[in-house]
Structure formats: C-alpha cells, structure tokens
Amino acid sequence: MDAAAAASVARRVAATVRPDIRALSAYAVGHADDGIKLDAMENPYGLPDQVREAIAAAARATPLNRYPAARHDALETAVRAAFGVPDAAALLFGNGSDELISLVIQACCAPGDVVLSPVPSFVMFDLSARFHHARFIGVPLTPDFGFDLPAMLAAIRTHRPKVVFLAVPNNPTGGRWPDEAIEAVLAAAPGLVVIDEAYQPFADGTWMPRAATLENAVVLRTLSKIGLAGLRFGYLAGAPAWIAEIDKLRPPYNVDVLTEAVMLAVLRHKDVLDEQARRLRASRDDLARDLAALPGVTVYPSSANFLLARFSGKMGGNAVHQALKTRKIRVRNFPGGEAALADCLRISLGTPDEHAALIAALRDILA
Ligand code: PMP
Numbered sequence: 001m002d003a004a005a006a007a008s009v010a011r012r013v014a015a016t017v018r019p020d021i022r023a024l025s026a027y028a029v030g031h032a033d034d035g036i037k038l039d040a041m042e043n044p045y046g047l048p049d050q051v052r053e054a055i056a057a058a059a060r061a062t063p064l065n066r067y068p069a070a071r072h073d074a075l076e077t078a079v080r081a082a083f084g085v086p087d088a089a090a091l092l093f094g095n096g097s098d099e100l101i102s103l104v105i106q107a108c109c110a111p112g113d114v115v116l117s118p119v120p121s122f123v124m125f126d127l128s129a130r131f132h133h134a135r136f137i138g139v140p141l142t143p144d145f146g147f148d149l150p151a152m153l154a155a156i157r158t159h160r161p162k163v164v165f166l167a168v169p170n171n172p173t174g175g176r177w178p179d180e181a182i183e184a185v186l187a188a189a190p191g192l193v194v195i196d197e198a199y200q201p202f203a204d205g206t207w208m209p210r211a212a213t214l215e216n217a218v219v220l221r222t223l224s225k226i227g228l229a230g231l232r233f234g235y236l237a238g239a240p241a242w243i244a245e246i247d248k249l250r251p252p253y254n255v256d257v258l259t260e261a262v263m264l265a266v267l268r269h270k271d272v273l274d275e276q277a278r279r280l281r282a283s284r285d286d287l288a289r290d291l292a293a294l295p296g297v298t299v300y301p302s303s304a305n306f307l308l309a310r311f312s313g314k315m316g317g318n319a320v321h322q323a324l325k326t327r328k329i330r331v332r333n334f335p336g337g338e339a340a341l342a343d344c345l346r347i348s349l350g351t352p353d354e355h356a357a358l359i360a361a362l363r364d365i366l367a
Contacts, residue, residue, distance in 0.1 A: 035328025
C-alpha cells in the first residue's frame, strides 16, 4: 500500500472506529520464547506423557468437519464432578473466563450502566465494561491491599452498579476477601455480583457450593491457572434464571470440538492438576520468605499462585523488572501509572529451580 492509500485508510479508521476504542491500548500479553516466565500465572508444569497421549487420542478421534453440538452434556457432567458444581446450579462455558466476563456485562448493562469492582483488580473488568459502553467504577483497596468494605458499600449506594466483580483471591494483589465482607456486598448490591474464583485452586474456601442458592451472585472459574491456559476454557455457575439470560449472548460454538475433547481427556486425570496446584501452593511461603528477606522488599499475603512484592529500596520496581528481563526472567510490572501499584512486581509461582534462579538474580540485582 502506498503512502497516500495508507493515509486514506487512517482517515477512514479515524472517522469510523469509536473514539474511546481508538484511545485505548490493547491488553498487553507478555511473550517469551526462552528464559523463565513468571509473568502470567501459568502452571509451570507440563502434563505427563500418559495424559498427553490421552489428549492426542481424543483429538485424533474428533471430527473437525462438523460444528460443535448444541449442548455439552458429557463435559457438563465431567466439570460438575471435577469441580464440585452443585446439581441445582446451571453452567455456562466460555472461551476462557474472559469471554464470560464480557457476556455478563453485555447481558446486564445498558449504555452508561455501572460496573464496579475494587481496584487494583483484574483489568478486564474495566476494559470489558468500556467495550460495552458501561461505566466502570473502581473502589480503591486499603493502602496495604485489604478490602475496604465501608468504601465498597458507600460506592454501591452511590452508583447502584448493575454488576459487581469480586476476584477472590484478587489479581494482582493475591488476597482473599473475607466471606463476611462478600456477604455484606451481596446484601447491598442491587444487581449481579460475579465472584471470580480464577485463583481458588490455590486458596482455602470457595463459594461454589452456594452457586445455586445465591440470589444475586454467580461463581466464575477458569482452567487457565491450573495448567490449561493455552486451551481457553472457563465456566460460570449460578441459579438457572441468571445463566439462561447470559447464555443468550453466547456466540454459538464458542467452545470448539477440540477444547471439548481435550477437556474430557484431561478431567479423567484431574488428580494430576490437583497435585501440581498443591505443589505450587506449598512453595508459596518459601518464596515469600526469600523475597521478604531481600533489602527493601515488602511481600503481600497471597492466597493465589503468585506473589505481589513492592521494591522500595535503591532500585524501584521498574528498574528491577528491567534488570530481571535482561537476565531473561519475566515478571509482571505495572507501568500504567496506577499509584497503588508503584514499584510493585507480580511474580507467578514457578518450579523450585525457577524460584532459586529468581532469588539469586534478585540478590545480585539488589546488592
Ligand atoms: N479472572 C481473573 C481474576 C484473572 O486474573 C484472569 C486472568 N488473568 C481471568 C479471570 C481470565 O482468565 P482466562 O480468560 O484465561 O480464563
């Protein structure tokens, strides 16, 4: 395309695409082909050969020339059994839990309606709200990243949100909000509360047993953090009347035949995923202790498969992030200017060798 044509395209884009979308930056996806990847809460352990064989056999047996079936009955049965979804709860599957976040907002929010969540939290709550012309209200956590219940209740009274998102445990801070605080939000919320349990496999406690009986809440889960981030599968559980409405927005065939086949094969070996999650969780305290022993480093309590650490010594978070990057160790920084996260890095749990390499590198960098 020559320069004149490119300029013409740019003019057409500017005249056609929504100004608020043009002003956004796309969601940043970290990528690394080599080195140590501790930036995206992935499970560092691959699947054992026996499970990979089962997946390969399932994929071979799956016809790709037909659309997925209208219902996923076998997968529903498997998901219910594997993750303790109550019989009376309805289930909705998504292409990752990201898709389900988007569908909930589409189902509930007319333009200008409010989506509310504590901040900092998962950025897609905010982005997805904007994509769908909803207004996002973030309620700051306390300075040490606790749940500010009085501020949440006041914001709910003021803004009457259609949807409240509570990530439990929270990303990127790692804390699990107390059940009584969530209970108080449920009692105050005029609309729907989404309890996002993406990191539940690394925490104590779950709201899933109550998914069918909560009148104004649904429970969201993903397979991404326990070993299947590449597959894109999440699920939403709740009272059938809620799920039936949200299901109307679901693109047909959003869960493809390979995802369904692989999920069925993997869930027959769910004990492997559980064992890996247990191993990761068991390594969390040691890594937290080693990080906290470094000069100028504060580590926040985590119930998830990552730790948030603040680097307030001679080198700030961005400098430490860069120094780790040159050593091919990827962690997550927050360059977006969110004041609460200044100098914070989010470090996903990895293997014991990866933790040892990280701590050695940080000792060197901070020396
Ligand atoms: N919820 C929370 C709280 C998350 O942190 C994430 C991933 N960063 C997601 C949902 C989305 O996960 P996925 O789309 O991979 O299921």
